[in-house]
Amino acid sequence: MSSTFTYPSGGITFQSPFNKGQKRLFLGFCAFWLFIALLELGQDYLSTMLNGNAFMIGESLSYKLFWLLFIPFSLVLIYGYKKAENLVSGPLLYITGFLIVSASTIIHLTVFSVILFGISNLIHEEPLTLVFLIYEKLSTRLYMALSIYFMLSVLYVMFKNRRSEQDQKSGQQTYSSTLTVKNGRRTVLVEVTDIRWIGSDGAYLDIHTESKKHVILDSLKDIINRLPDNFKRIHKSTIVNIDHISELKSRGNGDYDVIMKDGSVLRLSRNYSKALKGLFL
Structure with missing residues (x-):
């Protein structure tokens, strides 16, 4: 869950996009690039001292921005991947991923060159030209930035897959084999495997079993989170147990009739057809 901060004076609430674990990971990521920048700064200082040259800390610091720019552009990289995952899949996703890595690298080096150009105009009487800086950074740091963004992409995919597996295992462990149903003063335990389908009727749900x-009193949005993966939402008002589906019949307009094994006929809306894609479609 993300963190929430409230300002008492104005009643303004700010919700952090990171949970506690992600916040620690992000702070560690920032600290890593800051450490690399300071390490290279120290290397520059030792080099100038050994060679007997003057140490220009302002100029040296400006070149260390190359490392710090990995912080914001890594977030841009991840954002691009998340958008791509919603739009494409399969081999096309790998091609899109390569384009995202390449674009992040080029934009990173271009922004870095623009920053150096601005600093050069402030501290030098004869500043370096922007074209020269862009050419120099592309020729000397392109391979480095491209390699780093590629490795960050691999780490992101590995981390995402690991989280997905953990969430799946966690979700499987939380599923209950029964649902508690209150009928007046009586409480009945309904076996989940006996449920054929669930329909919404206003604020109430109709749970249909064989008998x-x-x-x-519940909602489809809440109850589906307590049901195993064989329960799919096929309509804004219907959840079905796919183990009890007999066949689908097209209506010719993108919708389908879902024929249940007990003879019941439900409607599969085109907006929810993705739920049964690869299973019956």
Whole structure:
């Protein structure tokens, strides 16, 4: 869950995009690039002292911005990957990933060159030209930036896959084999495997089993999170147990009739057809 901060004076609430674990990871990521920048700064200082030259700390610091720029552009890289994952899949996703890495590298070096150009105009009487700086950075640091962004992409994919596996295992462990249904003063435990489908009727849900219909006060959005993966939402008002589906019949307009094994006919909306893609479609 993300952190929330409230300012008492204005009643303004700010919600952090990071949870505690992600915040520690991000701070560690920032600290790493700051350490690399300071390490190279120290190397420059030792080099100038050994060679008997004057140490220009301002100029040296400006070149260390190359490392610090990995912080914001890594976030841009991740944002690009998340957008791409929603739009493309398969081999096309790998091609898009390569383009995102390449674009992040070029933009990084271009922004770095523009910053150096601005600093050069402030501290030098004869500043370096922007074209020269862009050419120099592309010729000397392109391979380095490209390699780093490629490694960051690999780490992001590995981390994402690991989190997905952990979430899947965690989700499987939280599923209950029964649902608690209150009928007046009585409490009934309904076996999840017996549920054929669930329909929404306003604030209430109709849970259909082989022998009976149970009515509970709940929402489809909440109850589907407590059900295993074989329960799919096929309509804004319907959840179905795919183990009890017999066949699908197209309506010719993108919607389908879902024929259940008990003879019931439900509607699969085109907006929810992705739920059964690869299973029946």
